[in-house]
Amino acid sequence: MSTELPDSAAFPSAEPPSAPTRRTFIATTTVVGGAALAGGLVAAPPTLGAEEAVAAEAPPGSRVSLTVNGVRRTVTVDNRTSLLDLLREHLDLTGAKKGCNAGACGACTVLVDGSRVNSCLTLAVRLEGAEVTTIEGLAKGDQLHPLQQAFIDEDAFQCGYCTPGQIVSGAACIQEGHTDSPEEIREWMSGNLCRCGCYVKIVRAVEQTVRGK
Template identity: 60%
Template sequence: MSEHTSSEGGRDGADLEQVTDASAAATAEKPGWTPTRRQFVGVAGGAAGGLALSGVLTGSSSEAETAPPEETTISVTINGKRQQVSVDSRTSLLDMLRERIGLTGTKKGCNQGACGACTVLVNGRRIVSCLTLAVMHEGAELTTVEGLAQNGRLHPLQQAFIDRDAFQCGFCTSGQIVSGVGCIREGHTGSPEEIREWMSGNICRCGAYPNIVAAVAQTAKAR
């Protein structure tokens, strides 16, 4: 008799739980209702199972979603040399120069276009290479700091940076020099104030600005 009662009691208990959970689900829509721990875990587990089943039914997979895009080949002239370079659509011009070509003179500073350390010349115009995609420059002529010296002789601005002690840690120097070359070509060297204005996109954490301005002015005057 006790066994029968225990067995029936077990079944009645399970049935009671189902009724209680159903009642709790209905009550959940009422304002001010707070779920019990059992109800919360049950609902959360059901939602997670539903999402997992949905992924199985739709055939989605994280591998498919993270598959890298196909690469394309672009033709560019870098420091006077025509090159074919394979890049994907997400590769910045900066990363192409550093990682695909091996021209590490162009520095990755902030990688947000704020410091100017990655400045290069594209068709004679200075740009920050971290903010532009490599695939956008098919057929372009690129000049990096490595391409400024000619026949083993430093560019006049490179020599002026040495003469004027215009660098300290040196991390920003390549961008400063390339930007300075562009600034001189653009004719924005009429005064120290004008040089500072048109070189303001290049940041020097060491604070060598007076010497940088002096080096640009020296080179512009010699030209």
């Protein structure tokens, strides 16, 4: 026996409920928001001119003066520029090499005020008034530095990528007096890596230079 529903249950009232539904709320909010934007109630961010945009995007820079291989140089660089990038990209001194760019291989070794530094880790803007010597500054004209000649005599390189840093570091090692034994030379040059494994001949080149002093 079937039970018939009353008309009110089969066809609910078409009148909307007194409280707004979720769908109605979302639709109303969207319409109001669009109208506000169209009417200019919400201000759009100001548009920068071309020059202002470039200025806003440009990183902070500084002017630095330093002496490189006996020549006074003044340049304006990004404050994040390393000494290595200053030498290679601004002064065209490409002898110092970018190996690891993390201070671990020594290929970028140069002298700053007579001391060895990893130029990839040294900020250029901190060297105002400093004296910098690179591999290009060791020779005197056509006369090679004694250690440069010793590297040739001892065949102390293969690919040559690490050689500028090795020679600069070796020259400083000699100047510092850390050359009393092969073991001492290896210890004080341990920060310079040679992927070709020429360590024995590198030590011999340093020893030859010391004997010729």
